[in-house]
């Protein structure tokens with residue numbers, strides 16, 4: 001098994017059988033509930049349902065606990081959900097939504113150490129070792145992607161280059177001069193960087209030592225993964241997390257790249273029907289709900305992530321028993337309704353990325369009453385520019401999108417590199433509708 005020699009391969013935790021894993025979760029859950037009795041928001045909920053930690057007797061009893069939502073975090077901003085004394089807090093991270101106050105998340109010393117450990121375990125799943133040079137292309141600051149990945153990679157013992165998202169010229173220089181072998185990057189920036197290399201005539205297979213990328217922090221499709229792998233000549237592993245649950249390191253792919261293992265010794269995983277709150281069966285898509293059972297400063301019970309996924313049933317060839325989830329197919333709150341039809345941006349991405357003539361950056365614009373325009377870059381290897389062909393290609397893209405969405409958007413093909421690139425997460429949808 002890959003990583004089996006690493007000090008971050010914790011066989012005693014990662015291959016527990018279901019009964020042992022659930023027993024561990026239950027113990028930690030009870031401890032977490034006990035801890036949360038100090039938090040007025042949760043105490044009031046426990047009192048209302050007359051719940052005591054000892055009442056939690058089986059894994060299913062988690063359903064007796066209340067959900068926590070992003071709105072609860074905002075209502076309790078800045079620190080009403082803190083479960084330890086202020087002196088025990090070592091760090092603050094925030095996660096900003098589109099409106100209003102950010103969500104504030106606190107970490108104790110042990111929380112920071114655990115978060116780093118989970119990332120180290122994830123690195124180990126794909127064979128990263130202390131001999132690797134890790135360039136962290138995620139933003140450093142209030143966003144967890146920078147500091148948390150950094151701490152995780154340092155724990156493994158990699159040489160870490162904290163480049164942040166920086167300019168592509170500088171990223172390239174660092175990669176070439178210091179022999180970068182692994183990066184963490186958003187899918188949108190990975191594409192941008194691949195375009196940059198192509199335009200400079202640099203073949204990453206020949207002039208770089210890059211072998212792998214952890215790609216995450218925003219949704220992307222399997223088609224996008226393949227395109228990034230082909231463009232950079234590397235292996236891409238999906239990396240999922242959210243600030244409310246430590247940041248990165250909640251779920252990661254192993255060498256098999258067949259779904260992401262959720263670290264179930266730290267997070268209790270549920271997938272529910274977002275409308276009813278009831279669990280869905282394995283394989284069925286629903287909203288991911290996570291409970292942090294190994295956090296000190298600010299554990300959260302049954303946090304409604306809004307991320308849509310499904311549980312992959314059955315064992316993984318890597319031998320780890322922690323269950324896997326499919327890549328996030330969208331968010332329950334990013335569904336667009338266009339002319340009465342439900343559309344997820346990921347559906348559009350899947351179509352675009354399956355077409356070789358199409359480039360890597362796109363934006364979906366909604367205007368007027370209900371007009372949808374998909375503005376997408378052409379492939380950097382170019383297009384001969386004959387208007388006749390461009391019109392044909394535009395038509396082909398629109399038709400493929402119509403077949404997938406049942407709505408025919410206007411398609412606007414633009415030159416490679418002409419759409420803006422975000423330093424952090426890509427903003428794919430611009431909704432300026434007047435309705």
Ligand code: DLL
Nearest residue numbers: 095145216217218219239240241242243247248328
């Ligand atoms: O994005 C933490 C992170 C940092 C994850 C680095 C991975 C790597 P937030 O800013 O709080 O935290 O955003 C969390 O981003 O609820 C998802 O909607 C989305 N997201 C994160 N990873 C993925 C992924 C960090 N691999 C929100 N696939 C989550 C799809 C992702 N969506």
